[in-house]
Amino acid sequence: MARSLAEIIMFENRKIKKVQLVATLLIILSLAAVLIIKNTSNKALTNTSSCDISCKDKILDDILNDDINTSNIMTSKEILIGKIDFSNETLVLIPLQYANRESIYMNKEAFEAFLEMYNAAAEVGVSLKILSGFRSFEHQKTIWENKWNGRVKLTGNISATDISNKQKRALEILKFSAMPGTSRHHWGTDIDLNSLNNSYFESGEGRKVYDWLLQNAGIYGFCRPYNVKGKDRLAGYEEEKWHWSYMPVAKKYLSDYIEIITYEDIKGFDGHETAETVQVIEKYVMSINPECKYK
Numbered sequence: 001m002a003r004s005l006a007e008i009i010m011f012e013n014r015k016i017k018k019v020q021l022v023a024t025l026l027i028i029l030s031l032a033a034v035l036i037i038k039n040t041s042n043k044a045l046t047n048t049s050s051c052d053i054s055c056k057d058k059i060l061d062d063i064l065n066d067d068i069n070t071s072n073i074m075t076s077k078e079i080l081i082g083k084i085d086f087s088n089e090t091l092v093l094i095p096l097q098y099a100n101r102e103s104i105y106m107n108k109e110a111f112e113a114f115l116e117m118y119n120a121a122a123e124v125g126v127s128l129k130i131l132s133g134f135r136s137f138e139h140q141k142t143i144w145e146n147k148w149n150g151r152v153k154l155t156g157n158i159s160a161t162d163i164s165n166k167q168k169r170a171l172e173i174l175k176f177s178a179m180p181g182t183s184r185h186h187w188g189t190d191i192d193l194n195s196l197n198n199s200y201f202e203s204g205e206g207r208k209v210y211d212w213l214l215q216n217a218g219i220y221g222f223c224r225p226y227n228v229k230g231k232d233r234l235a236g237y238e239e240e241k242w243h244w245s246y247m248p249v250a251k252k253y254l255s256d257y258i259e260i261i262t263y264e265d266i267k268g269f270d271g272h273e274t275a276e277t278v279q280v281i282e283k284y285v286m287s288i289n290p291e292c293k294y295k
């Protein structure tokens, strides 16, 4: 039986709608695939040796601005460059039982997380001791200038004043000491634990502590920003097995630092004029263990 014209038109319309629906679905699926591939390749990129410093910094920047809940983290330019003192409301005094001396302060949230980590470690016979926490700009200035002016010798019994080229002098000090205004210790989120010698952590009691931290610190939000220099971390400080950072807060501070601190802010100490030539922000502040970026 022949169909009426109206029936044929209706049938054809339905066919067109079906085709449109399938086409729309295909477009949505393709877009989703592109997004997934883009995301995966960004993350994979951090582990490739072909990624140079600027490429890693770009990724660091993306990640830091991406996935953190920053709503209740107090921040300011003064906190970022250490121009605060112990009375700042972000800091708390560490009770002596957790430290090797009096008057060590830490960021409040970082200390709360440390307490949980401390107790978990103690349960399995691992004893954690804080040697250093918050350090102000003024404190870092004393450390830096003592080295810069030869009052305190550098690693290897070198006197910095024997190095007449200022840029080279700064680079030698920067192997282990930060310039004022550029230390993660300014934030109160970073602590030095148990010993300031890498060799301590290579055998005996030190090794036990280090192995426990490597396995468990991440659970409490702590990460070691100065891992061994090499393919994963191309520039910056030498390895520091004792330095641990509470990343949930430190990530916010690092991302703010990258955004608002310039070389204009890094001054007021002997040798400050070398800050830009040695690229202390790009090669030291920003050069951290890539694993820490995901903590």
Ligand SMILES: [Zn+2]
Pocket: 132, 185, 190, 191, 192, 242, 243
């Ligand atoms: Zn440290």
